[in-house]
Amino acid sequence: MIAEKYAKEIEGIIARYPSKKSAVLPLMHLAQREYGYTSESAMKEVASILDLDPTQVLSLAGFYTMFYEEPVGKYVLEICNDLACALRGADEFVDMAxxxxxxxxxxxxxxxxxxxxxxMCLGACDRAPMLQCNMSFEENLNEEKFDALLGRLRAEATAGTPSFSVAEKMASYAVKDGA
Amino acid sequence: MSDLVTLTIDGTELSVPKGTRVADAAKSVGIDIPVFCHHPKLEPVGACRMCLVEIGMPMRDRATGEPMLNEDGSPKINFGRGLQTSCTAVVGEGMVVHTDTEAVTDVRGTLLEFQLVNHPLDCPICDKGGECPLQNLVMDHGKMESRVYFEDKRRSDKHVSLGDLIFLDRERCIQCARCIRFQDEVADDRVLQFHNRGVNLEIVTMSDPGFDSYWSGNTTDICPVGALTTADFRFGARPWEMTPSASICSQCAVGCNMTVNTRREARSGGKPVIKRILPRQNEAVNELWLCDKGRFTHDYVASPERLTSPMMRKDGELVAVSWDEALNAAAEGLQAASSVAGLAGQRLSNEDYFMLQKLFRKGLKSGNLDVNNRQIGGGDVVAQVGIAAGSDLQQLGKGDAILVVASDLHEEAPLWWLRVKQAADRGAALVVINGRSTRLSSHATHNLQADSGDIVATVRQLVSMAKVETDGTGALDAAAETLITANNLVAFYGYEGLSYEETESLAKALANLLLIQMDGEPHVGRMNNGLIPVWPYANTQGAWDMGIHPALLPSYKAAKMTGMDAVAMFAGAADGSLDALYVVGADPIGDGWMADRGKLGLLIVQELFMTKTAVTADIIFPAQSWAERDGTFTNGERRVQRYYPAIRPAGDSRPDWQILSQLGERVGAGKAETVTSLVFRSLTKAARQYKGMDYRSLGQVEAQWPVVGGDDRYYGGNAFANTAGLGKQWAAVAESKAVKQFEMDDAVSSREDGLLLINAASLYTAGTLIDKSAVLAPRMAKITLTINPVDATAYEDGDTLMVRTDRVTVQATAVVSDDVMVGTAVLRGVKAMNGTAVARLSKIKE
Amino acid sequence: MGHILLRHRDEGLENLHQLDVYRANGGYDALKKVLDEYSKDEVITIIRDSNLRGRGGAGFPAGLKWGFIPKVDGDKYVVINTDESETGTFKDRELVERNPHQVIEGALIAAYAIGAKQIYNYFRGEFMSAAFNFEEALQECYAAGLIGENIMGSDFSCDFSCHYGAGAYICGEETALLNSLQGDLGQPWSKPPFPAVEGLYSKPTVVNNTETLANVPPIIMNGADWYKSMGTERSAGIKIVCLSGHINKPGNYEVEMGTSYRDILFDEKYGGGIPNGKKFKALLPSGGSGPVIVDDALDAPMTYEGLTEHGSVMGSASLIVMDETVDMVWAAMKMIHFFRHESCGKCTPCREGVFWMKIVIDRIYNGIGTEKDIKTLESVANQIQGNTLCALGEFAINPALATIRHFPEEYRAKIK
Incomplete structure (x- = not known):
């Protein structure tokens, strides 16, 4: 349960806003980092922390593309193939990947x-082809670099060491901001 | 300063209040601007764009600020660059609006074409077809040829159950969000939302159960297409096949105005059957809304279990007999009996009550009359200081105050909850006093939770604080200050957790609060001020007014001799001191008041169904349901309202008043009445509060805002315009003369030690009528007993408990929660009863 | 001359995101100056006089926007729009990553000027890791008394938090952004009410683009006249230009307003021309949302008004360059797919119309379209125009209309 596990972070996040409801996206990000996707139980947890109806959380999970409503792989490779990236070979890169x-x-x-x-556009058009993997950007990609990335991620998964942890950093900001 | 703004719409000059939206202003002078997302009861959002019109404002010289004029001396109008949404645009002085130009016509065609891009056009099988705003507007303004390739249309689910009551057709939905906004703004149940975005926007619910709201049916009325349909009506009939009949809801004391839609069907032998119930506009009562209980509790009318013929016990068996045989036998039996008593339910019409008391007092010379399950007193107090005639809760707002004591309006009288909540939203101060928190608590300015045993004392303390200027800083002080300084003050009182005697004291205490005269007027005798009793049934008020009371005659005149009350009747039946009992529309055995018929020599039951009481009766009279006859109910605000027959009677059933009157004729109570309106005329002579009313005046209407129910179903939804009567409120005594403060007895506590049992009302609690509703069946309240962890040492969540009180024994599921105070136990899902009972618990081993 | 906004690119300022480096190089002097010397109104006057206009694309005068905030006590907010989501735009990301303090300082000055006690920076969710430096910068500021109670010993107090969206282009629209920040569905509302009157939590709110606010500290330090001395009369100062697509040197450039598009594309200081010896074909001057232009417009100056006669706009100055190999129907289709994906669905013309455009252009691109489909595409776009609730719907029609105007033969070549 994130309410217990991240009690301090959640308190910090809620403290940033005059209205509890504003904490809904931050808590959904947190829940997704914890469970890998915004499962039904995760959405209900967030709703109960913020006194919302679960339908309100479900609604946001559907509206925003960063929330996964179905289980996904350990590493989600989100490749931008919007126009600016496509002009620099993003479509071909997607096919290759x-x-x-x-x-x-x-x-x-x-x-x-x-x-x-x-x-759609991730705001790194000058360094296309690029992808976002678990919140971090990999830019100026080609097949060779992609292989290296896969190798690194596979090694990480085998070793069980956490990948570059956005979660930890964001959590630390939450605590400090709220203080 | 004038609060009116003058503008011109299509050449018509009109003045409307400041802040009015252009679309509403146009509607008020009969100019229909088409809308989908706009609804006069919701905040405008400007989403569907259907209401785009040309809006211009007078130009002013920048340097001088003077209005600029055309050569002919008329003001120069600047129409800006594009069209504007008239639902969001606010009127301005000198504004000029065109709703009939080519640009406006063009854009309507354009927007309708867009609405149809993904619309399935399945009008021939759509419930809304025939009363569909989209269909109507396309016929008026649309292009008749589609440029969309059919195979390119977005396909989606067509039968999505949003819970048990409402179905969604995702292909028909036009994303106007009326349903979502209704649930957010009006119902405060945020259980419907959009999911996804863009063309994939779809309505979803994740509440448990789905679409968990007592208001869900209203979304189908305001849905401008056939996307939302009710489980009871979908695919049931076409709008044009149905006949509307004006009616009044018989499910609670609010008295919502409704329309019963019927259709002749082969399965009923060509007789009309009820297909659906829709709200009928009465802005002073239910506006455009109905709760789901009122909407869906009609199946019992058509139940095959209805009693259709008089019956008599012969050789131990109940057999069908003729009316004459049954009536004669009843008359003989009653006249021969050594003692008689009459017991009535609280859903009968005023006419029924009047004839019942006439039968007893005039015919049988007996004052033994009472209602079954008398839970709440103070009817006599209400007659003095009840909310004044002409009041409308919709007018309460900033500067006003509402006090709600010992009642859970959301469960007991949903429309009052809605209107009180909305008054609070508009800025009225809300003070809630109860033994536990309820759905109203979160809207309260002051939420004063008190042990149920202390509620009357708390209110009396509040009243004494209100009488003097205190400098106290406590919550009670603050609440008293808020209430007494309010421009208008309305006080609701109920009976949750209270004994009957306590409710009487409570009514007096609240009357005394309303009667306090500080700087201004007392809060009685003028509009939007006074007392509202949260009666447990639809016509408890009428029972008071008509003298269904052991000590009161019609008009609240004291009887010369006090008769037996219900409790005495039950005791008398058990010990043989009562010989004959006549029960009308009540089931004392089924409700647990009587174990059996005891030593009664004669038991007569007048009923719709073979209740547990009826099964033991000697004579049974089949009564007509409310939908089969006409009559009047008087709601908790003392509004007398007419309802009309919608369908034909079941079998040989007769209206209650007629049975009573035909029986009365046989025992010397006067000639039998033949027409309901004449019964009403007679009763106005006895009940002087009703003086001046007749069926004609009760059937009168006047213009209401918003204007609904015309051909343009797009504006107010499917709610019917009221053409059959707004009813009339009778004037409380305080409206014509001064009322003195009520004497209060010293509080007497009849409480015993132990867990105080609070019986919390649930809207869907099992009962003779609601049990027949197929669609509500899955929503019926489960029987639970909530106890504080401190008291629950021996029990856990989910345990099955036997709850024994001095009257009934029920099996309930334990809920352990600190939502309830220590020392109290909250019982839900059983018929409401008074609260002095002590719960004695024992766990049932699985 | 060094950079004004992209100062971290100047020699020795690589670590400008660190507070000590920023302060050692004049950082927070502008805030100090404001707190010591200027009244709220004076600050607003300076910004108004500088002619600084919104850099998110709409070009609304910043000083005027601040001036709309009611001068009464009560809660007010400054919200920074770092929801940079326009195709081809990546300028704000560089600012928050590399020069966060300048944005923070600008926002604090805005908060002082309007009397706000709380600032939020709304980042698009995908910028979460790009925002680390910004989050760190906030912590440094709190520790150094530059944010929080009694900033720099003055009686000005202000809190500052970051907020992250979760993937929705529409949240760059200010009212959608505010709804999203409130935890509501990120759809825009119909104005009025304007955020200056009823914004975040229904309180007066200024929403400014990140780049706009980064301009504020240098304007305070150097004066309105200094700023106006750059650029043109109506488009003063400098602008960060994002170059992407078929260009030799993609990336961000700080460019004086009024510089011609041709210079920006071909000058070695900036884009350095088209790669692989290919010829220039078309330019999207404002990401996916501005109408495409061709060679005849390249000599126009990059100003808010410069492309008006060519039927286009400067917008956020996100230049997506396309060489002769690009199929313009394909490019239009890509952009329409973007808008179809990002339409929030609130208003009918955008929700249904953009979907309709998408299915029609797919037909055309896939070779099953007809002459009628081209007409339908054009007419649907025209029917959306002027009828939508927010500007996104208006943007969405540009890819179709402008490509049909400039490259009709490419469409015709695709149909049956």
Whole structure:
């Protein structure tokens, strides 16, 4: 339960706003980091912390594309293939990546490690092709760099060491901000 | 300073209050601007764009500030660059609006074409077809040829259950968000929201159960397409096949105005059957809304279990007999009996009550009359200081105050909850005093939770604080200050957790609060001030007014001799001191008041169904349901309202008043009445508060805002315009003469030690009528007993407990929660009863 | 001359995101100056006189916006719009990552000027890791007494928090952004009420783009006249230009207003021309939302008004460059897909119309379209125009209308 596990962070986040409801997106981000996706129980948890009806949380999970309503792989490779990136080969890059992992966009590899999604502009058009993986940007990509990235992530998964942890950092800001 | 703004719409000059939206201003002079998302009871959002019109403002010289004029001397009008949404635009002085130009016509066609891009056009099988704003507007303004390739249309689910009562067709939805906004703004149940975005926007619910709201049916009325439909009506009939009949809800003391839609069907032998119930506008009562209980509790009318013929016990068996045989036998039996008593339910019409008391007092010379389950007193106090005639809770707002004591309005009288909550939203101060927190508490300015046993004392303390200037700083002081300084003050009182005697004291204490005269007028005798009793049934008020009371005659005149009350009747039946009992519309055995018929020599039951009491009766008279006859109910605000027959009677059933009157004729109570309106005329002579009323005046209407129910179903939704009567409130005594403060007895506590049992009302509590509703069945309240952890040492959540009180024994599921105070136990899901009972618990081993 | 906004690119200022480096180089002097020397109204006057206009794309005068805030006591808010989501735009990200203190300082000055006690920076959710430096900068400021109670010993107190969206282009629209920040669905509301009167939590609110606020400290330090000395009369100062697509040197550039598009694309200081010896074909001057322009417009000056006669806009100055190999129907389709994906669905013309445009252009691109479909595409776009609730719907029609205008033959080549 995130309410217990992240009590201090949640308190810090809620303290930022005059209205508790404003904490809903931050808590949904937190819940997704904890559970991998915004599961029904995760949404109900967030709703109960903020005194909302679960439907209100569900609504936001559907509106915002960063929330996954279905389980995804351990690493979600979100490749931008919007116009600016596409002019620099993003579509071809998506094809290459999919072929390499033997999946199509929105699918997850059998080992549960990787999901590929194509997304709209991520604000890194000058460094296309690029992708976002678990909140961090990988830019100026090509096949070689993509292989290296997959290698790194696989090694990380095997070793069980956490990847670059946005979660920890954001949590630390939450605590300090609220103080 | 004038609060009116003058503008011109399509050449018509009009003056409307400041802040009025252009679309509403146009409607008020009969100019229909089409809308989908706008609804006069909701905040405008300007989303559907259907109401785009040309709006211009007079130009002013920037340097001088002077209005600029055309050559002909008329003011120069600046129409800006584009069209504006008239639902969001606020009127301005000198504004000029065009709703009939080519640009406006064009944009209507354009927007309708957009609405149809993904619309399935399945009008031939759509419930809304025939009363559909989208269909009507396309016929008026739309392009008749589609440029969209059919196979490109977005496909989606067409039968989505949003819970048990409401179904959603996602293809028909036009994303106007009326339903979502109704649930957010009006109902405060935020259980409907949009999911996804863009063209994939869809209505979802994640509440448990789905679409968990007592107001869900209203969303189907205001849905401008056939996206939302009710479980009882969907695919049931076409709008044009149905006949509307004006009616009044018989489910609670609010008295919501409704329309019963019927259709002749083969399965009923060509007789009309009820297909659906819709709200009928009465802005002073229910506006455009109905709660789901009122809307969906009608199945009992058509139940095959209805009693259709008089019955008599012959050789131990109940057999059908003729009316004459039954009536004669009843008359003989009653006249031969050594003692008689009459017991009535609280949903009968005024006419029924009047004839009942005439039968007893005039015919049988007996004052033994009472209502079954008398839970709440103070009717005599209400007659003095009840809310004044002409009041409308909708007018309460900033500067006004509302006090609600010992009642859970959300469960007991939903429309009052809604209107009180909305008054609080508009800025009225709300003070809530109860033994536990309820749905109203979160809207309260002062939420004073008191042990139920201390409620009357708390209110009396509040009253004494209000009488003097105190410099106290406590919550009670603050509440007293708020209430007494309010421009208008309305006080509701109920009976949750209270004994009957306590409710009588409470009514007096509240009357005394209303009667306090400090700087201004007392809070009685003028509009939007006074007392409102939260009666447990639809016509408890009428029972008071007509003298269904052991000590009061019609008009609240004291009887010369006090008769037996219900409790005495039950005791008399048990010990043989009562010989004959006549029960009308009540089930004392089923409700646990009587174990059996005891030693009664004669038991007569007048009923719709073979209740537990009826099964043991000697004579049974089949009564007509409210939908089969006409009559009047008087609501808790003392508004006398007419309802009309919608369908034909079941079998040989007769209206209650007629049975009573035909029986009366046989025992010397005067010639039998033949027409309801004449019974009403007779009763106005006895009940002087009703003087001057007749069926004609009760059927009168006047213009109401918003204007609904015309051909343009798009504006106010499916609610019917009221053409059959707004009813009339009878004047409390304080409206014509001064009323003195009431003498208060010293508080007597009849409480015993132990867990104080608070019986909390649930809207959907099992009962003879609601049990027949197929759609409400899954929503019926489960029987639970909530106890504080401190008291629950021996019990856990989910345990099955036997709850024994001095009267009844029920099995309940334990809920352990600190929502209830230590020392109290909150019982839900059983018929309400008074609160002095002590719960004795024992756990049932699984 | 060094940079004014992208100062971290100047030599020795690589660590400008650190408070000590920023302060050692004049950081927070503007805030100090404001607190010591200027009344609230004086600050608003300076910004108004500087002619600073909104850098998010709409170009609304910043000083005027601040001046709309009612001068009464009560809660007010400054909200920074870092929801940078326009295709081809990545300027604010560089600012918050590399020069966060300048944004913070600008926002604090805005808060002082309007009497706000709380600032929120609304980042698009995808910028969460890009915002680390900004979050760190806030912590440093709290520790140094630059945010919080009695800032720099004055009686001005102000809190500052970051808020993260979760993937919705529409939240760059100010009212949608405020709804999103309140925890409501991120859809825009119909104005009025304007945020200056009823904004966040129904209180007066200024919403400014990140880049706009980064301009504030240098204007305070150097004066309105200094700022106006750059650029043109109606488009003063400097603008960060984002270059992407077929360009030799993609990235952000700080460019004086009035510089011609041709210079920005071809000058070695900036874009350095088209790669691989290809010819220039078309330019999207304002990401996906501005109408495409062709060679004949390249000599126009980059100003708010410069492209008016070419039927386009400067917008956020996100320049997506396309060379001769680009299929313009494909490019239009990409952009329409973007808007179809990002339409919030609140108002009918955008929700249904953009969806309709999408299905029609898909037909055309896939070779099953007809002449009638081209007409439908154009007419649907025209029917959306002027009828939507917010500006997104108006943007969404540009890809279709402008490409049909400039490249009709490419459409015709695709149809049956």
């Amino acid at each position: 999919c072929k390499k992992l033997d999946i199509t966009p929105e699918e997850t590899t059998d080992d549960g490690l990787f999901t590929i999604k194509t997304v």
